[in-house]
Amino acid sequence: MDLGLIVESISVLVHGVFLTLSLTLLSLVISFFLSVPLSLLRASLNRTLSASVLAYTYVFRGTPLLVQLFLVYYGLSQLSIVRQSLLWPVLREPFWCALITFSLNSTAYTTEVFKAGILAVPRGVVEAAKALGLSRFMLIRLIIFPLAFRTVLPSYANEVIGLVKASSLASTVTLLEITGLARRMVSETFAPYEVFLAAGLLYLLLNFTVSIVFRFLEMHLARSSIRVSKNGTAYPVTSWLSCPWKAMSKRTHTNPSTHSL
Amino acid sequence: MYKSVLLASFIVVIVSQISAQAAERKLLTIATEGASPPWDMVDPEGKLVGYDVDVGNELCRRIAVECKFVAQDWDGIIPALTVGKFDAIMSGMAITEKRKKSIAFSQPYAGGFNQLVMRKDLKLPATDTKAKINLTNIGGAEQSVLEQLQLALSGKTLGVLRSSNSEAVLNELFGKVATIRSYDTQDNLHLDLAAGRIDGGLADYFTWKTFLDGKDGESAAFYGPELSGGLWGPGVGVGIRKDDTDLLASFDKAINDCISDGTLKKLSLKWFGIDISPAAAP
Secondary structure, three states: OOHHHHHHHHHHHHHHHHHHHHHHHHHHHHHHHHHHHHHHHHHOOOHHHHHHHHHHHHHHHHOOHHHHHHHHHHHHHHOHHHHHOOOHHHHOOHHHHHHHHHHHHHHHHHHHHHHHHHHHOOHHHHHHHHHOOOOHHHHHHHHHHHHHHHHHHHHHHHHHHHHHHHHHHHHHHOOOOHHHHHHHHHHHHOOHHHHHHHHHHHHHHHHHHHHHHHHHHHHHHHHHHHHHHHHOOOOHHHHOOOOHHHHHHHHHHHOOOHHHO | OHHHHHHHHHHHHHHHHHHHHHHHOOEEEEEEOOEEOOOEEEOOOOOEEOHHHHHHHHHHHHHOOEEEEEEOOHHHHHHHHHOOOOOEEOOOOEOOHHHHOOOEEOOOOEOOOEEEEEEHHHOOOOOOOOOEEEOOOOOHHHHHHHHHHHHHHOOOEEEEEOOOHHHHHHHHHHOOOOEEEEEOOHHHHHHHHHHOOOOEEEEEHHHHHHHHHOHHHHHEEEEEEEEEOHHHOOOEOOEEOOOOHHHHHHHHHHHHHHHHOOHHHHHHHHHHOOOOOOOOOO
């Protein structure tokens, strides 16, 4: 094993970190905002709504991401309708194809994760909030979703870590992110061991950061829940979503007696 | 105690089996990419066929060993050979100085050359596609042809097979003026060229020809002179591990015999339509 080559590989592969991160973070943001409403539909009692979202998550969770990426990148470009459409400037670029695929795939997983959290919210809490006259939107925003999110945070962290690793598939559609650069470097050095070891180290470092962030988030949310049990008010579970002080003031003056439930 | 003796004897049996196999070498495994027609490809029944496979089988017949062809992705083919996943590479692989640092090559069993292919709808200035440029010795005339090419292709997006010599040449000649995308297989490059994601590419002439003669190849055509030499080296050879000197010697002899009695010429005409068999070694 050539230690010098590993160091050299890392210094080359670092140039791919930006692309890996932009693919991952953008897909994460998109999938988060898509999966919040979708997970509510998925958890709804309306069979048709739930089933149609299930159909989507079933397809995207049941097929390999690589196949999805090839379908979007190489598959769609076969259709002349797509090539003549307004979407072609977007679908022409490998970056957007990868981003669309990763977002759709991640949305499917995240939707199921959030749905599990929504179903885990105690029915009593929801009914209590309804009894207090919260509108449907406020119920979701202040009670259901914050509680659900905290419950599924560890599973969501897994999804994020999975997405960082899955972004390596972008190298199959000519993108030069960490893995793409690694494969190019292997072809120049014929030393797959050192180069892929360096790539692995970089992914490990990225995911280490991800797990630290989630650890911090979990601790932060757990701390606020401890404060709840001490004061006996229920405000802090909601505080992470909106500004904490706003949530506090709103909650305290609209329904100060939640704890009595 | 009894168990460990049993285990030990089991290991001894297995090890002796393996070494016996290595010593006799009844079966030689040859790797090929299987995606660069007419060099090597997979036929509708899933069998590997092509010039590489025909020449390989002929060489094995002469060396008197049994051969088996396996498909292997191009960008891991050399490391896989060096760690012993197979015994030889026959995949239209050009003999180059860089590859020689990792593996040994037989004498060439094919010549061959490379060419740019560009989309027709770009309406690029016309070039002489029958001209030949050997990148090993470039004079003033060749230099000006290359400069014109650089000018014509500036701002274009060019595709190339990852870890091929064409990739190295493309980066050297056009890396500064054009965007270069590397593909894991030549087939995927063809798909993107047909879809218009890339404007053109550089690859082996015969691989292009099969594509351009097909339905999807209508939108593109050869561009610029036939290129050879330089980073492409003296031709296409059999890749063999460096310590496998006996095998290398027998391949060299068999290739020379095939050139002398016209077998390679016959196979070249069969697959390429023209004779690209090299001259016999002195």
